Amino acid sequence: MNIIKAFFQEQYQSFLFPTKMNEIQLHLFVFPAFLSLFLLWSIKRWLYKPKKANKNSPPSPPKLPILGNIHQLGPLPHQSLQSLAAKYGPLMLLHFGRVPVLIVSSADAASEIVKTHDLTFASRPEFKVFKKLVYDGKNITFSPYGEYWRKMKSMLVLHLLSTTRVQSFRTIREDETALLVKKIGESSASSVDLTRMFAEVTNDVICRSAFGTKYSVLGNGKNLLKLLVELMELLGTMSVGDFIPWLSWIDRVSGFDEKLDRVAKEVDDFLEYVIQQRLQAVKGKDGENFVDVLLELYNENADGNSIGRDSVKALVLDAIEGGTDTIATALEWVMAELLRHPTIMENLQNEVRETVKEKEDISDDDLQKMHYLKAVIKETLRCHPPTALLAPRIAHEDVKIKGYDILKGTVVMVNVWAIGRDPLCWDDPQMFKPERFLNHSTDPKWSSFGWIPFGAGRRGCPGMTYGMAMIEFVIANIVHKFNWKLPNGVVLDMTERPGLATHKAIPLVAVASKAT
Numbered sequence: 001m002n003i004i005k006a007f008f009q010e011q012y013q014s015f016l017f018p019t020k021m022n023e024i025q026l027h028l029f030v031f032p033a034f035l036s037l038f039l040l041w042s043i044k045r046w047l048y049k050p051k052k053a054n055k056n057s058p059p060s061p062p063k064l065p066i067l068g069n070i071h072q073l074g075p076l077p078h079q080s081l082q083s084l085a086a087k088y089g090p091l092m093l094l095h096f097g098r099v100p101v102l103i104v105s106s107a108d109a110a111s112e113i114v115k116t117h118d119l120t121f122a123s124r125p126e127f128k129v130f131k132k133l134v135y136d137g138k139n140i141t142f143s144p145y146g147e148y149w150r151k152m153k154s155m156l157v158l159h160l161l162s163t164t165r166v167q168s169f170r171t172i173r174e175d176e177t178a179l180l181v182k183k184i185g186e187s188s189a190s191s192v193d194l195t196r197m198f199a200e201v202t203n204d205v206i207c208r209s210a211f212g213t214k215y216s217v218l219g220n221g222k223n224l225l226k227l228l229v230e231l232m233e234l235l236g237t238m239s240v241g242d243f244i245p246w247l248s249w250i251d252r253v254s255g256f257d258e259k260l261d262r263v264a265k266e267v268d269d270f271l272e273y274v275i276q277q278r279l280q281a282v283k284g285k286d287g288e289n290f291v292d293v294l295l296e297l298y299n300e301n302a303d304g305n306s307i308g309r310d311s312v313k314a315l316v317l318d319a320i321e322g323g324t325d326t327i328a329t330a331l332e333w334v335m336a337e338l339l340r341h342p343t344i345m346e347n348l349q350n351e352v353r354e355t356v357k358e359k360e361d362i363s364d365d366d367l368q369k370m371h372y373l374k375a376v377i378k379e380t381l382r383c384h385p386p387t388a389l390l391a392p393r394i395a396h397e398d399v400k401i402k403g404y405d406i407l408k409g410t411v412v413m414v415n416v417w418a419i420g421r422d423p424l425c426w427d428d429p430q431m432f433k434p435e436r437f438l439n440h441s442t443d444p445k446w447s448s449f450g451w452i453p454f455g456a457g458r459r460g461c462p463g464m465t466y467g468m469a470m471i472e473f474v475i476a477n478i479v480h481k482f483n484w485k486l487p488n489g490v491v492l493d494m495t496e497r498p499g500l501a502t503h504k505a506i507p508l509v510a511v512a513s514k515a516t
């Protein structure tokens with residue numbers, strides 16, 4: 001009963017618990033409700049025969065009727081899945097409702113998914129949240145593998161993320177980082193909310209790179225960052241109907257569907273506004289940006305290379321959601337680890353200051369020489385991958401993985417967080433040791449998928465160069481210009497917060513003093 005209560009409390013709070021319900025009310029309400037669900041489920045089972053039996057499935061933890069293993073997920077699924085994998089192995093078959101889900105928790109097993117059988121697992125499942133929030137799944141991240149996905153991904157890479165484009169955004173990175181440094185400098189030894197500042201700087205840089213201008217407050221007075229947080233939270237949420245279709249009415253009565261519709265509409269209003277502004281802008285006045293290029297393709301209907309208006313918006317959304325929260329999360333964890341390890345902070349500051357010498361600004365050439373900086377960032381991404389579980393994939397045919405039969409339609413989740421902590425892959429995985437990355441070119445882990453915070457294979461992240469350039473530049477600047485410490489009496493809390501990107505649960509606050 002406790003498990004059931006916890007599950008319902010977490011997933012359907014607004015539906016079952018509009019106000020604080022006491023224990024007696026809870027039992028009165030939940031027990032009959034669950035009994036009816038169980039009866040409905042038994043009838044369904046009786047009416048429809050189960051699909052073909054699986055001969056040699058990977059090990060599975062015991063499951064509950066209706067829910068399958070959903071109740072075992074907990075608020076931070078990557079952590080609960082790591083604990084389950086310790087018992088059931090690196091390839092484990094769970095069921096979320098009626099959907100089979102393969103959980104992959106070792107580098108070796110991950111390489112089977114993203115390399116050996118990459119094509120089999122190149123599509124994403126078509127979940128309701130993806131379809132409703134992102135133009136019927138028309139963006140890159142959630143679209144099925146095929147010609148459309150290929151075309152959209154190459155457009156994003158060509159016009160926003162290629163090495164040449166990333167270098168061309170250098171001035172934007174410089175301007176916005178200079179503003180960040182100014183704001184920190186003005187805090188004059190009082191505490192700085194780094195979590196908020198990192199969210200702002202990454203959003204400003206991606207908006208300027210993609211739209212040519214910054215957006216913070218929207219037409220309806222809503223803050224863009226707040227809207228993006230809502231969007232990311234919803235994208236990381238499971239809809240009951242996707243996993244237990246005959247219970248999809250719960251999404252309606254709980255208000256979940258309504259929330260999806262509202263956020264989708266607010267996001268669409270914002271993107272329409274951006275498009276209108278770009279259409280009215282004087283061409284060439286402030287240089288061509290990503291949206292301008294997409295709008296040209298949208299207008300050119302004749303050459304067969306055109307894309308629809310929804311596709312333009314979906315692609316822009318890919319850039320914003322891909323390029324804001326992930327980078328902000330990574331920056332937050334890098335600084336948290338540096339504050340936790342003063343010697344590593346000092347080593348990094350020595351490297352940066354010795355490289356930059358008397359100069360005021362940090363150049364690309366300087367960054368290339370900062371090997372310890374890159375190692376600190378990689379070590380942070382090993383311990384705190386912003387996307388703890390890779391975006392889900394789906395098997396488009398039956399396949400054998402390490403001797404196990406995996407059926408067509410099985411959803412696959414790769415637990416990057418667990419792989420980064422796997423003692424079979426990493427020495428002292430719990431220790432924060434940037435040095436392990438200093439000689440990585442000869443290390444077999446790199447070819448065996450032990451470090452995959454950006455995913456890998458066909459569905460791997462196209463924003464790695466952009467993301468790393470941004471993280472390196474911001475961190476190098478703020479450790480160059482300031483010395484950092486925690487506010488008096490504050491103990492650093494490294495607890496994680498649930499969500500599509502795994503932030504710190506408590507915002508990172510630190511005190512900066514100007515380096516002399």
Ligand code: HEM
Nearest residue numbers: 140141319322323326327387454455456459460461463467
């Ligand atoms: C620290 C920065 C970033 C991290 C850690 C990160 C991480 C990831 C991960 C784990 C995936 C899933 C890969 C897979 O399934 O194998 C992904 C996909 C993706 N990322 Fe990123 N990302 C970052 C930055 C960016 C940026 C800056 C952009 C664009 C501006 C971006 C756009 C995308 C897109 C479009 C996909 C979907 C690729 C596909 O499905 O084919 N990401 N990212």
